[in-house]
Amino acid sequence: MSNERICDVLIVGAGATGSLAALVLAKAGLDVVCLEQGSWVEPQDHPHLHADWAWQRRTKWSPDVNKRSHADDYPVKSDSSQILMWNGVGGSTNVYGAIWPRYRPSDFRKGTEHGLQPDWPISYEDVAPFYEEADKLVGVSGLAGDRAMPPREACPTRAMPPSKVAQRLGAAFDKLDWHWWPVEAGAISEDYDGRPACNNCGICNGCPRGSMSKYSMSIWPKALEAGTELRINARVLKVEKGTDGRATGALYIDRNTGQKHFQRAKLVIVAANGIGTPRLLLASDNLANSSDQVGRNLLHHTLVGVEMWVDEPVDGHIGYVASLISRQFAETDVSRGFVNGFNFNCITSTSSAGELAAGWFTSAKAPWGKEHHSWFERHFGHSIGVFAIGDDLPNPENRVTLDPVLRDSDGVPAAVTHYQPGENDKRMMNYMLDRLEDLAKAAGAFDYSLHDYRDQEGVYRTPAWHMIGTCRMGADPANSVVNKWNQAWDVPNLFIVDGSVLATGGVVNPTPTISALALRAAGYIRDNFESLTTASRSVQAA
Template sequence: MRIYVAKNGDTLKKISETYKIKLNKLLMYNPHISNPLMNLAGYKVYIPSPPSLAKVTSPIGECTLSPPSDLLSSWIPLTSLEQMTDTDYDVLIVGSGAGGGAVLRRLAEHWRNSGKKVGMIEAGNLLLPTHARNIPTMNDPRFTQYFHTVSKWTGKNLPDFPGARQLFALGGRTLFWGMSAPRMDRSEILTWPIPLKEMNYYYDIAEKVMRVTTAYMEGSSLQETLLKRLHENGFPEATDVPTPVDLQVTKYGEIHSDVFWSSISTLAYALNRMPFDLAINARAVELFVEQNKAVGVKVMSSNKKSYVLNAKTIVLSGSTFETPRLLLHSGIKGRAIGHYLTNHSFLLATAKVNRQEFPEILGTLSIFIPQTTKRLYQIQMGGPGGADQWYLWYPQYEEKPLLDELLIGISAFGKVESRFENYVTLDPQKRDQYGVPKLNVNFSYSQKDREIIEEMAETLHEASSAMKAALVARNGQQPICLMPPGSDYHEAGTCRMGNDPYTSVTNPYGQVHSIEGLYVADNSIFPSMGAANPTLTTVALSIRTADYIARKFLNT
């Protein structure tokens, strides 16, 4: 490159011809000269080195395109059941919900680059790659409509448990769960066969895994004002709902698309640390046990073809209904299998406040009044809401209207006694499409349960009065109504853990009594049910079970 000071009469076109440089190239190097025919007297003209003086470079070849040898047909790598029959798994996980996902994630931490073989089967199909609240086309009404469309209303066939729903899909009900993640009250844990200190240790881990935070409501005048009213009027323990939400922003190319947590997040974590096999539309129908040791699972595909998958260790994470169903159908013996079914008694109410009582920024409402030793229930409040829409969350594209009156949704969850008389059993007459007997449910509230329900209703009146929020009737319902059993979606206890095989199904680490290598990691393992939402506790217990499994492998 050199600089030439043009003489009178020089033009860019003339310089191009003199130095045998293409005119377009000169124009590129001299953007301050727009007209190639203008007189450039006194102008500085930048002249690139002629081709003969330029640095010799390698010739430019033609690029070829070739697709990757292994193509990916979905948003997560899948393995066929045919391929899985050729592998002897160290661990095979049945079910991909909160418990199954937590076990897989923790094993991936233990066994990174170890060569251990881990597989997971899911009875359902691919549905969503994340929690439904993270989908930009969802809002509150569409969320509800979609969940009721894709979930299976199990309760239609269970007159004693009419509100129950199940979701057979990768991620299970964590694709739609309500995102409240409190710890169970210490008074409840003290009755469990796990030291409180150890349970708190695993709660710490689970909260980090799920990114549990109380910052979701930060800066909300609605939240701060109503919390202050509750604190000053008899509810000093009212606090922010612990919410599993990723509040980090995208930085340096790291994408935080899973704002609200689901089991899909645990699968993604494991996928990037350890290879594992995953089959969908793979229904476990029978467990194989030889000499009191689990050795494999019979699985059926959606076209009813049978496969046998071999494994040293099997973890059942189906659900409170599906796990005992599989154990019973497989002939696993145990007096407590299917018994001690529990859930939460569930009161629903709506309160109303005037928008003018709250300064900007109005924000989000998510308040939590926890269980205590004297109050065997918890209360949750969410909002704000209008006639047809609630704004605890909403997509960025939705315009949030100005409302004169704000509705607050209130839920109260009461402890239900863990009783042998509440149980699930196989139906001798009805079978599903895979030949597995369907379930019958025997469930009722005890006198103690009903006393708690009455006390909850009284407290809802007191809490609404403390907040200066009047209870109102909506959709033809009473201001406070008792939801049908099962509609809390918090069922638990049918494979409870304990030290006594007469009253429990598993030991304190989730291993089925007297059967080596067979574990349970879902809500069904709870020995009793406090008032807290169960998902955080399920994740904590499942991580603990995974640690136990990893230790067992170290000693073999």
């Protein structure tokens, strides 16, 4: 086992947040090394450019780690949910849809609102400048002025052109007197920062063009130019700490040669996602876990959906993946029978005839036999999808643990996830389904299919893709893992900058908030590097 030089900052994980931290710190002149167990995903690797792309999206290009067989992956055992992640440079931005809404101010103060979730130690106003910074780096498209949200700067690129789906749904929301707004997207509607505008190809599952902000194409070139050393195919086995309680670096294996190396560092940042980070900390002799909160409070969001078909062709198979967002029900109203709220993500249809015939994201399927062609002719190009995404309550028993037997190819224990929606979540999901039915009827759908994601035994599951909350931020080291600067309470030179730190899930896709928090933490490290790397064991809450 070789010993490397002592770098200033070691980052574990080259996904969205790892890339942003690397960019900020390398630009400040710090010696930054990033270890990524996966490799680069080249444009030609994406399924978009292949005739069998629909099949690839369900198999080797499935975002669900348990539905594909990649050498870069590690096993995850789950009893309930899809495990959507991607190991590689850019992380899950290689396969995401880049819907880009922000948290609301109330999402940071749920403890004050109803007490069933914690208050964050920071506010929306603390994060807002970093939302703006992330948006500029990504090239977010959208329209400022949504009265359901705090004021914001103009989006770097204009909103995506209104699609036929957006027009039909907008009219339905208006009929119901419900709020709606053009969705903010991590995709550029016009040429931006050397990347081409979205061409509306309609197969949003990552983007080989870089129009959707794939961080390997939008952020990593800048981070590398600033001086970051990126080592791919480098699987971290363990983060080590010294007798003084400070992190000393990481033991990793070069997956090309099979050799082990130890990279020493003055400060360590873990950016391995809401499952990968607790897995690594637990495998590192229970690192940063005096609170017993590492791995607990796994949040996925509640999620239900409707697939509807309307008489007019809406060409839902082309265009950016999402059209509108509605925050009509985003805030708590206890008269509904639950706390917290949800939003509607209004999405396009599938571009694949085969996916439509076999059920796109609900259980609806084209009939076989003499009715097949007439059904298909009436449904293809006429479909609209809407997801309702809700803020699930944390439960310490919803968690990530280590499997006692199963290992990855390098001997690290596999992650095991357990998640079950609570009673409040179930009541919300039922209410969400009723509102989706209202929306389908208001849109004039001649047919619609609801999906409540209950299994054959009637047990609620959730396919929501988000993996957050497992190393949450807080003001008290007794019930959180990191402080308001993403700094581990137990290990003063260890920072966590991925979705595991989110104390609440909000009602929206988390990547914008995760990115903003990573920029905020990286700026704090940059501005306080000398004091953070001195031999002190104290971590301040303030």
